[in-house]
Amino acid sequence: MSWIPAVSKDQASPEVKRIYDFLGENWGFVPNYFLALGRDPQLLQDQVNLFTHVMFEQRALPKQIKEQVALVVSGINLSTYCLAAHLEILGRMGIEKSVSRKLALDYKSAPVEPKVMELFRFADKLTRHLADIEKPDVDRLREAGWDDAAILESVLVVSLYACANRFSAGIGLIADF
Structure with missing residues (x-):
């Protein structure tokens, strides 16, 4: 997956599992990008929030x-x-x-x-x-x-x-x- 091992759902803390579940439910899967951030729950959540708000919410740009x-x-x-x-x-x-x-x-x-x-x-x-x-x-x-x-x-x-x-x-x- 990358040169730095990702954190799989099986290895993830409960907090990270919750974020992975959100991605699975709302994005249809957990991208490798976010699996790579699984060591740091706060950073993972911040990145998920940023991508979700910028790319998936309807704002000024379609x-x-x-x-x-x-x-x-x-x-x-x-x-x-x-x-x-x-x-x-x-x-x-x-x-x-x-x-x-x-x-x-x-x-x-x-x-x-x-x-x-x-x-x-x-x-x-x-x-x-x-x-x-x-x-x-x-x-x-x-x-x-x-x-x-x-x-x-x-x-x-x-x-x-x-x-x-x-x-x-x-x-x-x-x-x-």
């Missing part, structure tokens, strides 16, 4: 767009763990594999609305050249039709996957799918 942004960022970062996860999730959401592959490998060729493409361009710049982000970058998102809540949420998704991509690579996580 869930499908958040998943697509996560896939674009994971593709840029060449995160094999996160790429596999988001390709699977988008497939379950009904997105054609060919579209998801384009998002992962060359998002600029993906058939998406111009408004969404602008969000991907912003995510790309924030991922590759974060020191170069300026107010005009945010203004372009507004001009494309995104409000401040959606912009803030998109920055949070990009930031979350900057962390997740590096965490999964750093411990050698094996993909769930």
Whole structure:
């Protein structure tokens, strides 16, 4: 599963088992990402809360767009763990594999609305050249039709996957799918 042994449900403390049960009931399975955090119940709970609130709750951005942004960022970062996860999730959401592959490998060729493409361009710049982000970058998102809540949420998704991509690579996580 990774270079650092995970904590299986059988080995887990009661507190960690409760969190694993939540994941199983609400996410359909316990991702290896969270099994790897099973040694620290508080950190595990914090990560589950963060991912649940950012990615699965309906806020300013539709869930499908958040998943697509996560896939674009994971593709840029060449995160094999996160790429596999988001390709699977988008497939379950009904997105054609060919579209998801384009998002992962060359998002600029993906058939998406111009408004969404602008969000991907912003995510790309924030991922590759974060020191170069300026107010005009945010203004372009507004001009494309995104409000401040959606912009803030998109920055949070990009930031979350900057962390997740590096965490999964750093411990050698094996993909769930």
